[in-house]
Amino acid sequence: MKKLLAILLAVVMTCTLVFSVSAADGDTSTAAGQNDSHEVKVTVNDETEIVYNVDIQWTGLSFTYNYDKGDWQSDSHTYENESGAWAGAALDGKVTETIKVINHSNAPVTVTGAYAANGSTGVTVEVTVANGSLPTAEDVDPGNLSSLTATVTVAVSGEPTDKTANNAVVGNINITIG
Amino acid sequence: MANFNHILKTDYDKRVKLGKEYVFCYSKKKIKELYPSGAGYSLSGEAHLGTGKAQDKFDEKQRKRLERLKESGKAHAEQQTLKTGDLRIGGHVLGVYPKDTNAGFLSKSNGYVAVGENQFISIHSSRVPFLITVGAISAAIIAAVAIILALITAPAPPAPPAPDNPLPVIDPNVVPNEDDTSEKKPIDSGGSVSLIYTKKAELNLTAEIAKIYYKNPNSSSHDTVIELYIVSDGNTYFLGRSGRVPAGYTIQELSLAEREVELKAGQYEGLYKIYFYNPETGEKAILDTNIAGVTVVVTE
Numbered sequence: 373m374k375k376l377l378a379i380l381l382a383v384v385m386t387c388t389l390v391f392s393v394s395a396a397d398g399d400t401s402t403a404a405g406q407n408d409s410h411e412v413k414v415t416v417n418d419e420t421e422i423v424y425n426v427d428i429q430w431t432g433l434s435f436t437y438n439y440d441k442g443d444w445q446s447d448s449h450t451y452e453n454e455s456g457a458w459a460g461a462a463l464d465g466k467v468t469e470t471i472k473v474i475n476h477s478n479a480p481v482t483v484t485g486a487y488a489a490n491g492s493t494g495v496t497v498e499v500t501v502a503n504g505s506l507p508t509a510e511d512v513d514p515g516n517l518s519s520l521t522a523t524v525t526v527a528v529s530g531e532p533t534d535k536t537a538n539n540a541v542v543g544n545i546n547i548t549i550g
Numbered sequence: 551m552a553n554f555n556h557i558l559k560t561d562y563d564k565r566v567k568l569g570k571e572y573v574f575c576y577s578k579k580k581i582k583e584l585y586p587s588g589a590g591y592s593l594s595g596e597a598h599l600g601t602g603k604a605q606d607k608f609d610e611k612q613r614k615r616l617e618r619l620k621e622s623g624k625a626h627a628e629q630q631t632l633k634t635g636d637l638r639i640g641g642h643v644l645g646v647y648p649k650d651t652n653a654g655f656l657s658k659s660n661g662y663v664a665v666g667e668n669q670f671i672s673i674h675s676s677r678v679p680f681l682i683t684v685g686a687i688s689a690a691i692i693a694a695v696a697i698i699l700a701l702i703t704a705p706a707p708p709a710p711p712a713p714d715n716p717l718p719v720i721d722p723n724v725v726p727n728e729d730d731t732s733e734k735k736p737i738d739s740g741g742s743v744s745l746i747y748t749k750k751a752e753l754n755l756t757a758e759i760a761k762i763y764y765k766n767p768n769s770s771s772h773d774t775v776i777e778l779y780i781v782s783d784g785n786t787y788f789l790g791r792s793g794r795v796p797a798g799y800t801i802q803e804l805s806l807a808e809r810e811v812e813l814k815a816g817q818y819e820g821l822y823k824i825y826f827y828n829p830e831t832g833e834k835a836i837l838d839t840n841i842a843g844v845t846v847v848v849t850e
Contacts, residue, residue: 421748423763430837432739471837476744541836548840549745 425476426549431469433545435459435528437495439535452531464529466498471524473547474517475506482506482550483522489543494533497543500525554594554646554665566673569601572621573639575661575673594665596651596672597599597637609633609645621721629760637671639663646671669734718775721793723803730798732769741835743770743826749841751778751820753789753806753848755813760790760804760846764822768798772826772835778804779821780811780846786821787811789846794827813848820844 413499442451458467473483483506496531502523509520526545534540555685562574571676585591598608612632649672658677662670662756735742746765753760766774773796777784789811790804821842 421750421763424745424747424749424841426745427742428745428837428839430740430835433836434739449697543836545837546840547837548842550842 396453405509422477422479424452424481425480426481427474427476428471428547430471433469433526435467458528466527466529468525468527471526473522473524473549475520476509478508478510480505480507483524484548485524486546487543488546490541493542495528495542496530497526499545551633554635554637554671555636556639557664559664563662566599567640568599568639571640573663575663577661578659580697581662591668593649594669594671595634595646596674597646599660599673599675601642605644612647632740637665643815682744713832717827717832718794721795721801724795724799724801727765727767727798727800732766732767734797735769735771741771741826743772743823745839747822747841749844751844751846753813753846755848755850758806760806761802762804763802764795765800766797770797773797775825775827776801777823779823781819781821796829815848815850818846818848820846
C-alpha cells in the first residue's frame, strides 16, 4: 500500500512539474518525460550613477615676448630696427604649450578647448584639440594612457600692443569635458 | 618781646589743628559778627601754625627775611628779629610776628585766638602744601584728559594691505575625503588636478539646495570652486556657486539662494564651471573647465 502511494505521489509531482513549464510558454503538453526548452530572459537595470574621473595637467601657460625697441636716432628722434619675437617660438613665429586631459572613467568623455581674450591685446591665441574623443578606461592598461589622453595645444602669436606689460593676463583657456 | 596766652572762649566757632591737638578760635565770620563795624578790637600780631621743626622752619624764614630787609636798608637799625612775642597755646609756643607778616597768596588766616580783652592774634598756615596737592591732582587730571582725547581722536591704525589674490572662503559644506591616500602633486609653474564628479544635480526648490557630487582629491595641486548652470537655447543661467573646495575634500551640496532664474519641477540640461586656485598664492589659474551634459532634476 505504501509503495503504491509513493509511486502515485511521484507521478503527481512529475505531472505538476510538467504543467509548470508548459504554463509559462503556453504549451499544453502534459505528458511526463517530454523535453522542452524555453528562453529565460532577464533584464538588469543598472541605475548606478557613473563617477567620472578626469585628470587635467598643464604647464605655466605663460609666454614671454622679447621686444627690442631698436636704435635711437638722435637726428630724427625715433627708434630704428625695432624687433620682437616670442621666446621659444618655432619657425612660424608661434610658441606653443600643451594641456593634457586624461580619462580614467568607466565611461567615454569628449574634450574641446576654447580661448576667451581679455580685450584687444595684439596677442593671438589658438586652441586645438587632438584625440578629443576619449573612450572608457575599462580594460585599458593604466601604464599606457595614450588612448585615454587628449592633447590641447595652445599656440601664441602676434605682437602685444602694450610693450611694457609684465605678467599681463591676455585671456583665459577653457576646457570643456562632455 | 611780649608773651601772650591763649584765652579760652565759650563761643569759639572753629578749631584748627596744631600738631596732634586742636586749637579753638574764632573764624573770620565770627569776628565780623562780634565786631560788625570792624572796630573795637585789635590784632596783636600773627602766629604761624606749626610745631617743632615746622615752627623752627618758619622762624628761620623770618630771620632770612630780616637779613634781606637789613641789606636793603629797610630794617630798623636795632632790629634783630621780626618776632614780637610768643603765644602759648596748650603745650606749644608759637612765635608772634607783626600783622601782615604772612600776607600773600601762599599764606592763609585760619582763625583768631583771644589773648586779652578785645585783643586777638591771627593764626596762619601755609597754603603751599595744599597748592602742591591741588597742582598735582590738576596735572594728573589734565594728563588723563589729554591721554583720553589723544586715544579718542587718534587716527585708526592703517588697515593691513589686502592680498592681491584673496583666496575664496572655504565652503562650509565640504567634508574630508575618506581613505584618500593620493600624494599631492607640486604646482611648479602649472597645475595638475583630478576632477571626480557625477553628472547629476538634484535641486530642491523649497530647501534651495542642489545635491551634487564633486570630489577634489588630495593629489590635486589646486583648490576649486564649482558653479552650476542651466543650459537652455544656447544660453546659460546661473543657479549656484560653491565656496572653495580644497584638495582632499568633497562637496555634495550647493546653495541655490542666488540663482538668477526660477525653475519648475522637471529635468533640465545643466553645466558645471570649475575654477582652479593656487592654495599658496591665491592666484586663479587662467585655465578653467566646463563639464557639459549635466542632468539637473528639479523638485519642489
